[in-house]
Amino acid sequence: MNTYPGILIAIDGIDGAGKTTQVNLLKAALESAGETVVVSKEPTDGEWGQKLRDSALVGRLPRDEELELFILDRQDHLKKKIIPALEAGHIVILDRYFYSTIAYQGILVESYESIVGRIRADIVEPDAAFWLDLAADLAVSRVTARDGKPNLFERQEDLAKAGEIFRAIAAADSVLQRVDATMSPPLLYQTMITALMAGPIKAKRCGKSYGCDDPMYCMPRITESCDWWSISKKLAAEQVSA
Template sequence: MASFSIPGGLLIAIEGIDGAGKTTLAQAIRDRLAADGTVVTLSKEPTNGPWGTRLRESASTGRLTPDEELDLLVRDRREHVANLIQPALARGEVVILDRYFPSNVAYQGAAGLDIDEVMARNAFAPRPDLLLLLDLDPVVGLERIRRRGDRPNHFETDDNLSRCRRIFQAMSLDHTVQIDATASAEAVLTQALDAIASTTTRKAAARTPFAH
């Protein structure tokens, strides 16, 4: 895949339930694009900033309510957008996000919050040029989590992940490409790179004036 630079950058979000392979895919895309000379910024949510750290610490210090989790996630995302995402896009970089606001909608929605309200709270967040949705049966996701030596957290139950999966699938966000996460890592990467190539072509065409 040839290197490229697009005015305004390219925002790629990778989503899906726990165990779907988001981090593996994000790193593989970063490595492949960077090897071709493309400037890539790879980040994740929640971030390692103060709000994201506080959210992760709550897993061991005591559960927060869904509203409290939403508040911390939105605060974290505002800082993420202002300090990293928007500046990187302004430099024309490819920004790859391992989770973004769709995870917020899916997980807090599965916890009982109004999905439309959660989406509205995230209206400030730039919409992805490409949303790669890794689709996976929760049973398989939980098996992968245990296989890598992790203990499923309070979010990671069959029922909860099933609700999250349904919300992900029902989101009507533009430029979403769903990928079967049970495929091999190389097959998933190939589909993702094909989607990125199509997205860059679409964005470039949108910026090219019509010939007269």
């Protein structure tokens, strides 16, 4: 967990796993509960990210050049958007983060571990990260139905290899939580928002500096001065009304 007052959430996985849908559901719910939410994606629409997006359509770049563009794009993203939002206390939700870079660039080298140090250098650690786990054949079916055809980053064999790297990362990284992307979008959202409320949102929004001990007899809760309790009540009311 990083030391900024804001909360950084990464939603990751192979193409077609439903990341964007979940980002939008979380954004809507947290904003309705009173939080300021900043949504972004990687690659970005900036100078370096656009070169990567173009290459997905017209031809992949040489391996080292492609990796360098991902790193440059992320550093620019952190400096201009992510860190300022976290410093302001906002919730930042990313549609892909460095986990995707490791997974997708990892299939191009003999061992993905050989590039992890370079990719993870000078990043901001997420407060929560979710890997939406989906089989490659189902992912390609979803992408084809959505876009008409996969791009050059979405070949089934590559997605299968990337999925295996995601699995290995999740086994070694306690922050990256696997969730079953075959679940319905509402159930998947509920799994993630429950984990967020019990984890980083509670840790950073609890009215007591040392953490919540007994909600029933908690003075910040009783006096309505606990942000975490307020968010919890609003989300619960939203579920009832839905």
